[in-house]
Amino acid sequence: RLLDIWLVLQVRQADGGLAAPVSTLSAGALEQLQRMQGMVSELEAGGDTLLVRSIELNAAGGEARVLLLRSVADVVAPYRQLQLLLAGITAGGLLLFAVGSGLMARQLATPLRSLLAATQRLSRGDYSVPLEDTGRQDEIGKLAQSFDRMRVDIAEQQAQIRHLAYWDRLTGLPNRENFRESVQQAMARSAEGRELAVITLDLDRFKHVNDVLGYAFGDQLLKTVADKLSAVLGEASGELARLGGNEFALLLAPATPQQATELAARVAQSLEQPLAIAEQTVDLSAGIGIACWPADAPDVDTLLSRSEIAMYVAKRKLEGPLRYDPVFDSVSTQTLSLLTELRRAVDQGELRLYLQPKVTLADGVTHAAEALVRWEHPQRGLVPPMQFIPFAEQTGYIRQLTLWIFEEAARLLATQAAAGLRISVNLSTRDLLDLELSTRLAQLLQRHGVQATAFCLEITESAIMDDPQRAEAMLNRLSDQGYKLSIDDFGTGYSSLAYLKRLPVDELKIDKSFVMGMETDADDATIVRSTIDLAHNLGLSVVAEGVENAAILERLRALGCDEVQGYHINRPMPAPAFMEWLRK
Template sequence: DSAQSAIVVLQRSISEAIAPYTRLQVKMLILTALGIAIAVAGSIFTAKRITGPLRRLTEIAKRLGAGTYEGQIEIQREDEIGELSKAFASMRDGIANRELEIRRLAYWDTLTDLPNRAQFAIMLTDAIAQAGQSNSACTILMMDLDRFKTVNDVMGHRFGDALLRLVAERLALQLPNGGNQLARLGGDEFAILLPDTNIDDARRVAVRILKALEVPLSLEEQTVDLGAGIGIAGYPAHGADAELLLSRAEVAMYAAKRSGNEAVVYDAILDKVSQQSLSLLSELRAAIDGNQFRLYVQPKIMLETGEVTGLEALVRWAHPDKGMIFPDHFIPFAEQTGFIRVLTRWVLDRSAALCSELAAQGVRLKISINLSARDLLDLDLPAKFAEILARHHVESSSFCLEITESAIMDDPQRAQQTLEGLHAMGVDLSIDDFGTGYSSLAYLKRLPVDELKIDKSFVMNMERDADDAKIVRSTIDLGHNMGLRVVAEGIESEAVWNILVRMGCDQGQGYFMSRPIPSDQLIAWKTQWLPPHGTQEPDAAARLA
């Protein structure tokens, strides 16, 4: 009939109903906690695995920064950390090797593998300290090679470097046993430390070294002769400081080179000489800038006719305090220091100006100018002289450049190259002081020379010395046989003039005709000049007619 409904009532607790779900929730919480714990443990392990090696690498980097390169990097892994540790090890080794190389370059000479100046100073300081403790002595030798720069310029730097190595080997063989140390200070300078050695023993070592250098060195089918100047200084006699001893040994070395004495022991007087030399060099430079030099001339005469045919240009120094200074007092020093090139250029310029002035007055004379050994090493000299001639509008044929035998033989190959350049310009060339050098006649024959000048030491005494007269006659004959003009210098009497005329000498100069005179007095002197009886200059004959 009507719809019927039924109501069912379940009587059970909620707790019992949800108990399975509660157990599941607990299990999930336990699993979550375990997961978190495992994750934390894994993170800690991973962090330690990464940060531990990084900390060790950081400590290694700090040690590298402090200059400590010892110890191994004990991180053996095949991952990125392992690669980083290998890179650190490579960097450490590279830095260590570069630092060793830098230290070697700072204290050792790479060319000869000898200690350099800095290392030698350290060794000398140690030797002085040991000598002080044992109440003994130590000495040093400092040496500078002769003629090395010339060899280096001519043969090239590669040849020069090989030659320095040969010199180092030869020097090492001369050192006595017992801690002696050879060093190269730079260029062609060497030093030798002799511990527990007095000055007399050091002198004997120096003599042995000089004798060893007398034997020519053979290199690349070339034979090279080298000498040396050696300075000696010792503790305690000359100082108790390494730099002071080195300085004083250097002063003695340059004194040896200046004087030609091959081994010189330091003396306090040498410091004064060295200071005077520095002062003189400064004064020479000031003399050029202050126009203190004066051009003097000495006439050259045709002996047969008495005609004035030329003049020799000379230099005098009008010092503002010391008065007139003659060449003997400053030319040798100028040659030693290289200032002679500046002085030569001054003489060339003033001589060209004088030639222009004389030509303007209708006077044509050939001007002779002296060149030094250093001038002959200047391969640019022909170009420099050509520029001077062009500036003063004078001809090269109006000049004769004089060179000594010894200057030529310092470097024959380079001298010949310079002389050939000058001769190609049309300049006459003369061998000055002929007979006093040691040159080979075969070599002189190859030089483009036009004139021989007989040294005054033979001419001045020929009236009284038969041997000198024979030398003069032979030189005149030799010069004429070689097609050269022969000039005698040092004529001081009419008797010597007449002897030279009979021998056939072409030209002469000397005090009998004229002392050197200021260049601005030449015209007045020429006007008054009268040759000896029996010879008559054409102009003089016209005046007497």
């Protein structure tokens, strides 16, 4: 056998048979081959198939041939190996393709899933986790870098908003909302039997300081007072806050009434020392009120309210620090239940919307009115506003009253009869500092299908200056929504014209004390004329309230005043009566 080939030499004998003198086949295969006569192309032997090729030889005296035999399996074997090799190569290629595709998909899908998770975190307000894949140089990396920059920017903006919402920008102290939360948390942490106290103080003659020495000096004075109070508080377990304007508060936790009284006395003593600021010496004092928990109040809002009540009594009596006493609330027990009754008045429909017309002097037509509220008590009858509005402002319930007035006005403006009418609504300090005010008003507008341009929002100077930065931010939001903004009681506050010029106001409303004094006081007349000229030079309209007679009306007309309101035009009327008056 040579090169896997078998060889057989066949010679034909004289009798015609075939002999095989030479053979490399096995005996069995040779015997089978010999039995097969004639030409043979295949031979089955030993379970294998042999291919047979015959080569005729020239031989003397006889016939001879050589048979070459080769196994089919041997012939096919290289091709099968090649098939296996090709199959292996194909399988390897597919595997590599699958692995490569998987890696490629992972390179794309994993970062995209990471970006998706990041956007979901951002939507939940979680800006603390940096994005992955920002180090990549491809499009995915650029996208991740953009998202991360957005995350950082939003986080910074949110931090600024939170700081503005909870901290006083001028002094760096906690503001009213922050202080309230601190008191509430201190109450929750206090073990049974442990007390805490709140000391509230309001600087005397601060308005005079601003009027005489200017707003910038007043700011510096407030910062100096904040430093002085911090020094008095020292290492005591407590917190100092600026509640707004010239009002500060201290929380002592834990503290007995005696400890609170002693600290309040030290505060009063420290304020008796003259302050030297910018080459000016200022003598200060303050009304100081104290309220203790749980002895004087059951909850945080009542505690703060009663501390302020004690403070106002102390300012009025000029007796130094005073601790809250129930007699401070009012001369009768009626005031003690006033807040509860006021809440019931809203729920049970005891409040009434009144409107006072504002006449445009150019055409003598009433295009606007001021919204007011009256309380029709089932037992007390018609309660005068001065008996419940200041109390509502003091307790914070004024925000609910403002929303009630606004919604009733919106409900009226949604009627066909009120088409073209603009209604003014007054905002208090607490309204202006409420971060949700613009959102709540927008919801009421949407509910009744009324545009913001149908409203004028009136804000006093003092309300703005209690916290100028937050007030300015809220006024900008309200202006952007489309409300007309008016400065009410202009001339009685302590704001600077430079600051008012920055505000997005549309109107100045001259305080009635100047308008009513025009006939008899030359200074009042000068103030009214100057205010009208100033407003018009700034592109603002002017409203004069307190017009009591025709003579004042004509003088205002001559001075170019835009709108007037007062008893000479008409008194405040219930909304139905106003609409009937307007129709006639």
